[in-house]
Amino acid sequence: MNRRLLLVSVASATLFAAASAARAAEPIRIGSFLSVTGPASFLGDPEKRTLELYVGKINAAGGVLGRKLELVVYDDGGDANNARTFATRLVESDKVVAVVGGTTTATTMAAVPVLEEAQIPFISLAGGIEIVEPVKPFTFKTPHTDKMACEKIFADVKKRGLSKVGLVSSTAGFGASMRNQCLKVAAAHGIEIVADERYAPGDTDTTPQLNKIKGSGAQVIVNADFGQGPAIVTRNVKQLGLELPLYQSHGVASKSFIDLAGPAAEGVRLPAAAMLVAEQLPDDDPQKKVVLDYKTTYESTQNQPVSTFGGHAYDGLMLLVRAIEKAGSTDGVKIRDALRATKGFVGTGGIVNMSATDHMGLDLSAFRMLEIRGGTWKLLY
Amino acid sequence: MSPGTRTKLVVLGALGLALVLVPFLLPSAFHLRVAALVWINATAALGLALLMGLAGQVSLGHAGFFGIGAYATALGPKHLGLDPLLSMLLGVAAAAGLALLVGRPILRLKGHYLAVATLGLGILVHLVLVSEVAITGGPDGVQVPRLVLFGWRVAGPEVWYAITGIVLLLAAWIALNLEDSSTGRALRALHDSEIAASVAGVDVARHKLVVFVIAAVYAATAGGLLALFNRFVTPDVAGFLRSIELVTMVVIGGMGSILGAVVGAALLTVLPQALTLFHDYEHAVLGLLIILFMVFLRQGIVPGLAGLLVRRRPA
Amino acid sequence: MAELVQLLFAGLTTGAVYALVALGFTLIFQASEVVNFAQGEFVMLGGMVTVFAYQAGLPLPLAALLAVLVAVATGVLLHRLAIEPAKGATVVTLIIVTIGASILIRGLAQLVFDKQFHALPAFSGDAPLRLLGAAILPQSLWVLGGAAAIVFGLWLFMERTLLGKAVRATAANRLAAELVGIDTRLVLALAFAVSAAIGAVGGILVTPITLTSYAVGTLLALKGFAAAMLGGIGNPVGAVAGGLLLGLLEAFAAGWISSTYKDGVAFLVILLVLFALPHGLLGRRAVERV
Numbered sequence: 001m002n003r004r005l006l007l008v009s010v011a012s013a014t015l016f017a018a019a020s021a022a023r024a025a026e027p028i029r030i031g032s033f034l035s036v037t038g039p040a041s042f043l044g045d046p047e048k049r050t051l052e053l054y055v056g057k058i059n060a061a062g063g064v065l066g067r068k069l070e071l072v073v074y075d076d077g078g079d080a081n082n083a084r085t086f087a088t089r090l091v092e093s094d095k096v097v098a099v100v101g102g103t104t105t106a107t108t109m110a111a112v113p114v115l116e117e118a119q120i121p122f123i124s125l126a127g128g129i130e131i132v133e134p135v136k137p138f139t140f141k142t143p144h145t146d147k148m149a150c151e152k153i154f155a156d157v158k159k160r161g162l163s164k165v166g167l168v169s170s171t172a173g174f175g176a177s178m179r180n181q182c183l184k185v186a187a188a189h190g191i192e193i194v195a196d197e198r199y200a201p202g203d204t205d206t207t208p209q210l211n212k213i214k215g216s217g218a219q220v221i222v223n224a225d226f227g228q229g230p231a232i233v234t235r236n237v238k239q240l241g242l243e244l245p246l247y248q249s250h251g252v253a254s255k256s257f258i259d260l261a262g263p264a265a266e267g268v269r270l271p272a273a274a275m276l277v278a279e280q281l282p283d284d285d286p287q288k289k290v291v292l293d294y295k296t297t298y299e300s301t302q303n304q305p306v307s308t309f310g311g312h313a314y315d316g317l318m319l320l321v322r323a324i325e326k327a328g329s330t331d332g333v334k335i336r337d338a339l340r341a342t343k344g345f346v347g348t349g350g351i352v353n354m355s356a357t358d359h360m361g362l363d364l365s366a367f368r369m370l371e372i373r374g375g376t377w378k379l380l381y
Numbered sequence: 382m383s384p385g386t387r388t389k390l391v392v393l394g395a396l397g398l399a400l401v402l403v404p405f406l407l408p409s410a411f412h413l414r415v416a417a418l419v420w421i422n423a424t425a426a427l428g429l430a431l432l433m434g435l436a437g438q439v440s441l442g443h444a445g446f447f448g449i450g451a452y453a454t455a456l457g458p459k460h461l462g463l464d465p466l467l468s469m470l471l472g473v474a475a476a477a478g479l480a481l482l483v484g485r486p487i488l489r490l491k492g493h494y495l496a497v498a499t500l501g502l503g504i505l506v507h508l509v510l511v512s513e514v515a516i517t518g519g520p521d522g523v524q525v526p527r528l529v530l531f532g533w534r535v536a537g538p539e540v541w542y543a544i545t546g547i548v549l550l551l552a553a554w555i556a557l558n559l560e561d562s563s564t565g566r567a568l569r570a571l572h573d574s575e576i577a578a579s580v581a582g583v584d585v586a587r588h589k590l591v592v593f594v595i596a597a598v599y600a601a602t603a604g605g606l607l608a609l610f611n612r613f614v615t616p617d618v619a620g621f622l623r624s625i626e627l628v629t630m631v632v633i634g635g636m637g638s639i640l641g642a643v644v645g646a647a648l649l650t651v652l653p654q655a656l657t658l659f660h661d662y663e664h665a666v667l668g669l670l671i672i673l674f675m676v677f678l679r680q681g682i683v684p685g686l687a688g689l690l691v692r693r694r695p696a
Numbered sequence: 697m698a699e700l701v702q703l704l705f706a707g708l709t710t711g712a713v714y715a716l717v718a719l720g721f722t723l724i725f726q727a728s729e730v731v732n733f734a735q736g737e738f739v740m741l742g743g744m745v746t747v748f749a750y751q752a753g754l755p756l757p758l759a760a761l762l763a764v765l766v767a768v769a770t771g772v773l774l775h776r777l778a779i780e781p782a783k784g785a786t787v788v789t790l791i792i793v794t795i796g797a798s799i800l801i802r803g804l805a806q807l808v809f810d811k812q813f814h815a816l817p818a819f820s821g822d823a824p825l826r827l828l829g830a831a832i833l834p835q836s837l838w839v840l841g842g843a844a845a846i847v848f849g850l851w852l853f854m855e856r857t858l859l860g861k862a863v864r865a866t867a868a869n870r871l872a873a874e875l876v877g878i879d880t881r882l883v884l885a886l887a888f889a890v891s892a893a894i895g896a897v898g899g900i901l902v903t904p905i906t907l908t909s910y911a912v913g914t915l916l917a918l919k920g921f922a923a924a925m926l927g928g929i930g931n932p933v934g935a936v937a938g939g940l941l942l943g944l945l946e947a948f949a950a951g952w953i954s955s956t957y958k959d960g961v962a963f964l965v966i967l968l969v970l971f972a973l974p975h976g977l978l979g980r981r982a983v984e985r986v
Contacts, residue, residue: 001795018529036811037664037806037811037911038911041806041811041911042811042813045810045811045812067524074657075657075663078617079617080522080613080614080615081418081607081611081615081617081618083652084611085411085414085415085418085654088410088411088414089411089654091411092409092410092411092414093409093411093412104521104524105520105521106615106617107521107522109522109613110522110611110613110615113612113613128521130521145502169778171511171512171519171520171956172511172520173519173521174521176511176514176520177519177521180514197955198512198955198956199950199955200958200959202912202915204710204906204907205706205709205905205906205947206946207702207703207706207711208702208703208706208947208948208951208955208958209950209951209955211699211702211703211951212951212955227813228813228909231813231815231907235822235905238822239822239824239831239833240702240831241824241831248730256812256813260814260815260907262815262822263822264822303860304810304812351885396710431786439788444952479956486971487967488972489971489974490974492787493731493925493929494925494929494970494974494975494976494979496731497922497925497926498966498967499886499961499964500918500922500963501922501966501967502967504959504960504963505960505963505964508959508960509960621918622914625795628792629795632788632789632792634787636788661806661807662807663803664799664800664802664803664806665799665800665803665804665807666803667799667800667803668797668798668799668800668801668802668803669796669800670796670798671792671793671795671799672778672793672797672800673792675785675789675790675792675796676778676781676782676793679784679785679786679789680789681789
């Protein structure tokens with residue numbers, strides 16, 4: 001243990017030395033707070049890896065405005081109170097120029113007041129629609145909203161000539177938020193929610209819930225959750241022999257879902273960003289180059305399959321870098337104005353067109369409908 | 382001056398001095414914020430310290446009361462148009478009411494059975510906060526309006542530092558008086574042996590209930606303060622891990638000690654900030670430190686260090 | 697009928713894991729009065745080590761054996777490096793030590809392994825068996841059978857072996873046990889080792905159904921503790937009964953009452969049981985000596 005402590009202190013001393021050397025060249029400090037551990041580590045971990053990876057790459061290529069980037073990342077463990085403290089720390093102690101982070105809607109919303117007050121541009125990586133509606137002057141986000149996922153799924157259900165949906169969701173942040181949105185937009189899409197079952201995060205069996213859906217007359221099942229839950233639901237659906245089409249959300253958009261759910265994942269549909277089907281995109285698809293590049297870079301350096309969550313972090317960082325370059329300055333208001341003026345930015349999540357009233361800049365076209373076939377993603381449309 | 386009064390003055394003096402001196406040592410508003418969080422956590426831990434130290438009862442669901450205070454402060458203005466401060470007071474009253482209601486049957490249980498019953502209580506509160514999305518906002522949390530006192534917008538870490546510090550000082554003063562009161566003496570007797578105390582004519586159940594309610598009031602007050610300070614709450618504040626954290630604060634600081642609760646709260650609030658230095662090793666180091674503290678200062682930091690000092694002194 | 701059987705098996709499978717965790721709690725509690733909140737981490741280690749050893753190319757039985765050994769080593773180290781040095785501290789202090797240990801083990805696991813979820817292949821296929829209209833996974837039978845075998849083995853050990861009798865003697869009266877020459881330190885170390893092994897086996901058996909990650913231990917410790925208390929702590933039969941009952945409560949509450957409040961229903965029942973029976977379902981009434 002002593003040796004490890006020594007190693008850590010040597011490492012931090014070197015880091016410190018590196019930091020003071022860099023100060024001479026005035027690096028641009030970018031802050032981040034992510035849920036690297038805790039229930040959302042599934043999302044936060046690839047986000048952190050992506051930010052570190054690409055800040056390194058950008059610096060190797062000469063930095064931004066001739067200056068190096070310096071990344072300060074904190075792990076909020078998924079706790080909103082921690083997120084707020086770290087946001088304050090980024091503003092007060094680390095004096096960052098901008099923040100790319102906020103893995104969950106709760107951690108994001110806890111930090112928003114701090115960053116808004118300090119007039120620091122903040123690009124969130126969380127899905128909740130309340131992050132950008134109503135629009136807050138300095139707050140942006142890169143992922144699609146849960147509402148869009150519901151709409152995309154319901155449109156596909158209607159296309160199949162079906163309308164009765166059995167909803168099963170986790171009571172944790174992502175699942176609860178998407179369930180809400182789905183309940184809200186169902187009627188407008190001619191969808192009837194005939195069952196609304198829930199399970200707690202960490203639950204290892206959902207057959208009681210699915211059994212109820214079985215008896216509810218549902219024609220399709222929609223599952224809103226990320227991480228382990230969807231894999232268990234998918235396996236349970238198969239176990240119970242429910243012959244109903246199963247929809248998952250963009251929350252499962254990583255290869256590990258297919259590994260975890262195994263053969264039961266066959267035929268599952270989900271709305272997701274283009275990343276998972278990078279190779280299948282037609283050559284004239286504007287996103288093809290971006291997503292293929294990111295995918296190759298990530299998988300070759302991290303030794304784990306790419307997920308769309310890391311992609312959100314990539315989009316956030318690139319949007320910010322672009323805005324700083326366009327603003328030609330690290331002034332918060334100028335960066336914000338440049339972010340707002342983003343037009344035609346091609347990211348892993350879609351093509352981003354922001355405005356003063358739209359701080360996300362994605363539309364439904366950013367979502368692709370995928371189906372799992374033969375143990376891999378198949379692009380439907 | 383009686384020994385009781387002397388202890389009281391020493392503890393309050395030490396605490397007051399810390400409150401006044403700490404801001405001069407802190408370089409930025411961020412550090413002030415962490416200090417304010419320490420005072421808030423210390424207030425909650427203090428109540429629990431009374432329950433554990435004085436009455437010898439463990440609660441593994443104390444964050445439930447914390448959550449009630451926090452959510453009342455958030456939801457009163459949102460749904461009923463009430464003033465945030467009034468909502469907070471109502472929340473404290475609600476927590477006290479709940480403690481009073483469930484206190485009798487729960488406190489009949491002993492040791493680990495009491496622990497699991499309070500654990501269940503905390504989980505029920507947390508579950509309601511997570512599930513009743515239409516009222517509580519669910520896991521995504523809910524905003525809290527800014528506190529306005531007679532037209533003065535309460536804002537800024539300095540102001541909150543002062544408010545939370547004064548509340549803690551007040552809480553410590555009440556706790557010290559309680560320890561010194563007839564209830565305190567009765568409870569100490571009860572801690573030593575419940576049966577002996579009841580044979581001696583002490584109304585065991587009533588005294589335990591009093592401390593349980595006071596502990597709930599402290600937690601709910603702290604919860605309300607956190608909500609007003611952060612202006613945002615999530616169900617995490619009422620979660621199981623938060624309850625465990627509060628118990629750890631009390632034990633690590635020193636179970637029978639009021640200063641101990643403050644030191645324990647300071648340690649567990651500041652450590653995660655300091656440990657960010659270790660990056661990925663953060664959690665492993667935190668776990669290791671908790672073990673080391675408990676092995677080497679098993680009575681807790683404050684009584685443990687005091688014991689060391691006394692032993693050093695030549696007899 | 698089909699629904700009843702379905703819920704019954706769902707509850708029993710989940711409950712069997714709770715029962716194994718509760719059994720681990722009980723063993724250590726009997727020997728030392730320590731409530732070991734790191735008990736869930738043994739289940740995590742069982743699953744995670746097996747997954748990683750299996751991925752590294754070890755055959756499944758060998759990977760499982762390795763996992764049990766790692767868990768046992770962790771249990772013995774926990775006793776040797778944390779519980780033993782804190783000997784004589786109050787019960788609450790020892791509980792905090794075990795909480796610190798669980799944070800440490802989890803913190804190391806996220807470094808040694810990773811933060812992703814992992815699965816194991818089912819031992820005898822994924823094709824569900826049909827029983828009275830319900831669909832049951834063969835792995836569920838593995839879990840139930842494995843849990844039953846562990847309980848039976850433990851009973852044999854406790855009743856029929858000298859070492860087992862020493863454990864029971866220590867549990868009944870530590871001082872008296874020491875007086876008749878039982879090395880109570882060894883007994884305590886043994887209790888940690890056996891608890892760790894039980895947890896690890898549970899983790900290996902359920903991972904094909906429930907998946908695993910570095911963080912699964914916390915929730916299991918919480919549920920296992922509740923189960924142990926429901927049954928009455930210190931009583932192995934109570935631990936098993938409490939575990940199964942908690943699993944069944946959750947399944948039937950989810951199926952028949954409200955899936956949102958199923959955990960609430962389970963804890964409400966625990967509260968009511970304790971109000972009526974302050975020492976759990978099968979707990980002994982301890983007499984306080986004045």
